[in-house]
Amino acid sequence: MNVQPFREPDGRSRPRGAPVRPSLVACSVGLALVLAGCAAGPDFRAPTLADEAGYRATALPASTASTDGPTGDAQRFLEGEQVPALWWTGFGSEELNRRVTEALANSPTVASAQAALRKAQEEAGVARGQLFPSLDAALGANRQKSPVATGGGFSTSPYTVYNASVDIGYTLDLFGGIRRGVEAQRALADYQQFQLEGTYLSLASNVVTTSILEASLREQIRATEEIVEAYRQQYDLVDKQFATGAKSQGDVLLAQSQVATARAGLPALRKALERSRTQLAVYLGRFPSQAELEALDLDALTLPGEVPVSLPSVLVRQRPDIRAAEARLHEATARVGVATANLFPNIGLSASFGSQALDRGDLFGSSAEAWSLGLNLLQPIFRGGSLRAQKRAAQAGLDQAAADYRTTVLTAFQNVADSLRALELDAESLASQSAAQEATSNSLALTRRQYEDGSVAYLQVLDATRLYQQTRLAVIDARATRLADTAALYAALGGGFADAGDAPAPAEAQTAR
Structure with a gap:
């Protein structure tokens, strides 16, 4: 092959093998180094929290109300304290700890979020390779x-x-288009990191709340079975009295209907209990036939007495969904830079x-x-307005991401405010329900004695029994609600996952056992 000699910019030929002197290429490299720190488009700055941002207009009480009996202790709010990463251990149940640990280790939802993170990190590496x-x-x-x-x-x-x-x-990369693209991909990787943390948090929260529901249903079934037995004993007594002529057939039928009515509520409770256990199996990454779940009783769960309440400024750096929305905002900012650089x-x-x-x-x-x-x-000269339209679209995307971020922050503060208020009202509700249960229990005992003395009709005994049944089930529900709303507050505060390294990886979660 015949190769022509290389010609310098002034037209003179250079002998083969002679060194290449500085040329336009070298000048361009020098210009690139000078402009290396420049990048088109806006630089991202993390949003700042307004000074007036808070969970409520009034101050938090020092503690909630208290009442005698299980789950009736007062809860103290510790403002400014950090939420522990393994917050579920505060409920004092080894079985609950084991369930959360197994879920974090085996759930396909976690595996999917981990794979999405790895994919985003590798795509950021692909983008970074364009810099070289x-x-x-x-x-x-x-x-x-x-x-x-x-x-x-x-x-x-x-x-x-x-x-x-x-x-x-x-x-x-004179105008930073490539660097802005790398920045956008890194922001997407950050987004997937916070999505993974959010998956950890929501999974742990779901396991805890579903376990509390399971324990509540077990207690409701136990209470209903005891009530059915009480109705059956009353029916047997009325039936014997009918045989001796002391009671009418109407009394017998009424007692029989009460037994049947109370028993009719058991299938729905058992159905809900079975559904909660199959749901737990899915959370644990198991088939319903494979799940090994020990029975969890409501009395085995301890209500955390001290509840940390993170500062608002900490909340926005702690909640995974807020951090994820911030990463999306960062990506949208970088996309504006990419679209701007494309004009040059x-x-x-x-x-x-x-x-x-x-x-x-x-x-x-x-x-x-x-x-x-x-x-x-x-140099783009005419593209039918597409490049400027791309820039305007990127700017609109930035405006959307900013609005979405604000929505996420407002929703997070609402979650915390609602959870804090719920804990106050839950304590008051349990106190009221406990008092109502005690009153109906005393009323039922008195009515039974009066019935045995013949001073009241059997219908009054049934009414007193029905009221006692309702208040007893209401107390069980109020106890479970206090536990579930406490877990909801931990989740609303971000679950302690302030940094990526704090997310409880399966190996680290073993410490919860």
Whole structure:
């Protein structure tokens, strides 16, 4: 192959093998280094929290109300305290701890979030690779036919061209389009990191609240079975009295209907209990036939007496959904930079060194040497307005991300405010329900004695029994609600996952056992 000598910018030829003097390529590299710190578009700054941001207009009480009996202790609010990462251990149940640990280790939801994070991190690596020069090696042979000049004229015989080369390419990121793209991909990786933390938090919260529901249903079933037994005993008594003529058939039918009515509520409770256990199996990453769940009783759960309440400024750095929304805002900001950089020139450098020959033996000889240097500039002139439309779209996306971030923050503060108020009212509700249960229990005992003395009708006994049944089930529900709302507050505060390293990976979660 006949290679023409390289010509300098002034037109003079340079002998083969002579050093290349500084040229336009070198000047372009120098310009790139000067402008390396510049990038088109706005720089991202994390949003700041308004000074007036808070959970409620009034101060938190020092503690909630208290009442005698299980789950009746007062809860103290510790403002400014951090939420522990393994917050579920505060409920004092080894079985609950084991369930959360198993869920974090086996749930396919966690596995999916982990895979999404790895994918986003690798895609950020792909984007980062564009910041560096590309280096490729090529080796090939092409069989072709075309007129070739020879000493005696032209030859049209087929021939083979062998080539070997090393190619280098580099895009000068003068206006920061590539760097903004890398920034956007890194923000997406951060988003997936916070999504993973959110998955940990929601999974732990779901396991805890569903376990509390299971314990509550077990207690309701136990109480209903005892009430059914009490109705059955009353029915047996009335039936014997009917046999002796002391009671009418109407009394017998009424007592019988009460037994049937009370018993009719058991299938629905058992159905709900079974559904809670199959749901727990899914949370634990098991088939319903594989789940090994020990029975969890309501009395086995301890109500945390001290409840940490993070400061508002800590909440926005602690809740995974807020951090994820912030990462989306960061990505949208970087996308504006990418769209802005696309409006400016794109400069690329290229270099190639190799050889070409018609014979394999001559491929690496001095006569086969071939090389090239190139500088390419692309300046968009007319694209039908598409580039500016892309920039406006990116700006609209930034406005949307900012609005979504604010919505997420407001919702988070609402969650905390609702949970704090719920704990106050739950304590008052349990106190009222406990007092009502005690009153109806005393009323039932008195009514039974009066019935035995013949001073009241049997219908009054049934009414007193029904009221006692309602208040007893209401107390069970109030106890479970206090436990569940405490778990909801922990989740609303971010569950202690303030940093990515605090998320309880399966191995770390073993400490909860």
